[in-house]
């Protein structure tokens with residue numbers, strides 16, 4: 001008798017991330033992860049100058065064990081549809097497949113995570129092209145750098161390209177797209193924000209996109225000009 005072992009070529013990552021059908025679908029996956037982590041909000045910040053797409057939340061964050069789970073591809077500890085309570089808030093679990101995080105690679109080749117849980121901040125990154133070139137992914141080592149932090153949450157920094165950002169902004173110009181994005185999760189305890197850098201102080205489509213989402217989710221009157229405040233990054237990810 002002889003034995004053989006399963007191996008996984010890096011191209012599987014390309015299959016699972018690039019083939020995600022649309023911007024909407026990909027953003028939804030990242031939004032759902034923020035929701036499942038009991039964050040009160042998620043912000044999708046697009047910076048055309050820096051060519052980054054940053055998805056940040058103030059949810060439970062990830063510790064060492066959670067990071068290991070994140071990279072256990074196609075395995076999830078979540079049960080879709082199960083009702084979970086935390087601090088008096090109830091949420092219906094959205095994830096279950098253990099694949100959704102790969103959606104980040106739809107917007108760029110290099111993805112960095114900065115996540116804070118129990119006052120420990122962990123930073124790690126992955127480059128899709130490096131993974132795709134590998135013959136076998138099984139033993140891929142990912143370095144996690146830790147230091148301290150004060151507030152919990154996760155920031156996913158996607159290093160994108162002019163072309164991808166252009167396509168993303170084009171998609172976000174469509175009101176129906178925004179409606180669908182915001183409708184991903186309808187829960188008063190959760191807010192979805194879209195922030196397009198450099199367009200904030202202009203009367204532009206990008207600005208309208210952002211206002212549109214906040215207004216719709218909060219079910220409030222339209223924001224007055226006084227409320228057109230610049231977006232202030234959360235202190236979660238700043239050094240302590």
Ligand SMILES: Nc1ncnc2c1ncn2[C@@H]1O[C@H](COP(=O)(O)OP(=O)(O)OP(=O)(O)O)[C@@H](O)[C@H]1O
Nearest residue numbers: 033034037061070076095096097098099100101154
């Ligand atoms: N923003 C986040 N905050 C906290 N934990 C996260 C976050 N994003 C991902 N995770 C952790 O990483 C795991 C993997 O995420 P991923 O989206 O790939 O799978 P899933 O949510 O379990 O299932 P699905 O593929 O159906 O979305 C999650 O189960 C969760 O433990």
Ligand SMILES: [Mg+2]
Nearest residue numbers: 033095100101
């Ligand atoms: Mg998920």
